[in-house]
Amino acid sequence: MTSRPIAARPVADVPPVIEESLSDAERADLKARIWQRMREQDAILLAHYYTAADLQNLAVETGGCVADSLEMARFGHAASAKTLLVAGVRFMGETAKILNPEKRVLMPDLRAECSLDLSCPADDFAAFCDQHPDRTVVVYANTSAAVKARADWMVTSSIAVPVVRHLAERGEKILWAPDRYLGDYVQRTTGADMVLWQGSCVVHERFKADGIRELKREHPEAAVLVHPESPAEVIALADVVGSTTQLINAVRDLANPTCIVATDNGIFHRMHEVAPGKLLLEAPTGGRGATCVSCAHCPWMAMNGLRNLLDVLESGTNEIHVDPAIGARAVRSISRMLDFAAGRQVDVRGQSGD
Missing domain, CATH: 3.40.50.10800 (NadA-like)
Known part of the structure; x- marks a missing residue:
């Protein structure tokens, strides 16, 4: 089940992307x-x-x-x-x-x-947690130290599904924050009982399913690689859904000569290094008439x-x-994930970093 939480604070004053120009x-x-x-x-x-x-x-x-x-x-x-x-x-x-x-x-x-961090202020999040005291609090890595300190678990995108499935099998109900798209993906994959904080990534939520379908028609040989912070209709088109490291590995390992990539385009530098002969295409973020075909780069990065x-x-x-007291509490939620990964031999690398 999913219920509507306290409204996430909107992200205002997103800075423009300004790349450094050097000789x-x-x-x-x-x-x-x-x-x-x-x-x-x-x-x-x-x-x-x-x-x-x-x-x-x-x-x-x-x-x-x-x-x-x-x-x-x-x-x-x-x-x-x-x-x-x-x-x-x-x-x-x-x-x-x-x-x-x-x-x-x-x-x-x-x-x-x-x-994602900005959309989940610690005080508002604590109040939301207080409304659901029976739920295990699982937060994504893209959160402040204070939010991690309030959580029972911190997860990366590569381990979110195994952790939530493990908790659900133990009969635990989940409070998830902050990314609603990643939370929805985890919920649909695991069938867990989850309430979702309504945050989102300004890059990943912009990807357009119609644009990806059109690009796929132009490049039928292409594999579609999607980060799970994307909307469900975009994830539904994916050949691979994964974290940053998982998508880099997919570009290297897939036989497809072309890949349509729905994540921050900063990843293309590493992808070109591991698969120099492949054609990499940015998934569209703009609809028809938009001034930007793809604006897939975090302005803060x-x-x-x-x-x-x-x-x-x-x-x-x-x-x-x-604050040392906050850090001491936050490290517990991180360590719980690391211990889980070590016990299950799960690779926790490759979370988004947005």
């Missing part, structure tokens, strides 16, 4: 200066799959990682570096701090938010660049802080 000489100079500051400060760069190619390349070149938010935090925990540079959105920096409280966590721009990465290293600003 080859500027890029080389910035990367050299950043690498020097990183060595001086014992820092490592953790970049999300949806950030700019320059940041992803720099992370690899300097011994960091390019991954989803949870794997970024886990990589930072395993590394000896004292400073973690998180290129992504704010909840990713918080997750890194929760799992690495002893380390300094810096971000290029603290204004880089996530529409686009706030990360080489220039502000160097700025934060030189100024020491933009440090992420998490």
Whole structure:
């Protein structure tokens, strides 16, 4: 069953996507200066799959990682570096701090938010949970530290179905937040009794089923790859429904020479690396008459660049802080998922990072 929760707060003032424009000489100079500051400060760069190619390349070149938010935090925990540079959105920096409280966590721009996180304010969410005290609270990784602290479980998109199925088999009823599309997908897949918080991702909810059908008619050989944060009618067209890592692996492993990809187009950089001979097409986000055929890029992810990465290293600003009491509660919901994954040998990598 699904009931209507307290209305999620709408996401206002979504910033425009502004990509960093650099000459080859500027890029080389910035990367050299950043690498020097990183060595001086014992820092490592953790970049999300949806950030700019320059940041992803720099992370690899300097011994960091390019991954989803949870794997970024886990990589930072395993590394000896004292400073973690998180290129992504704010909840990713918080997750890194929760799992690495002893380390300094810096971000290029603290204004880089996530529409899912913004749509689920901690106080409103706590009130919603109080209305359903008999339900097990399961939240997606794309939430604040305070929301994770209120939850019983945190999940990534790659493990959401196994966790919810496990809880349902134990007779538990679920309160899910914040993404209503991912929640609906999990509910339909598992048959669990769930109430859904009505949040959404500003990128994934824009994909259009009609546009994908039209693109598929033009490319009948193409496989359709969809992230489960998308609307149900888009998911219904998919050959593969999966997390970021699962979609990257699908592009590599499928025999199809062409793939239509319904997720943030920042992922294309990694997809081209693992499947250089394949044609990758962005799933349409605009309907007929729209000014944008596909606007599939998170505007907050686009706030990360080489220039502000160097700025934060030189100024020491933009440090992420998490209240220790909140962090101690939040880590329990994360650890519960990690323990479950270890016991079931389930791969938790590849959550969205929106």
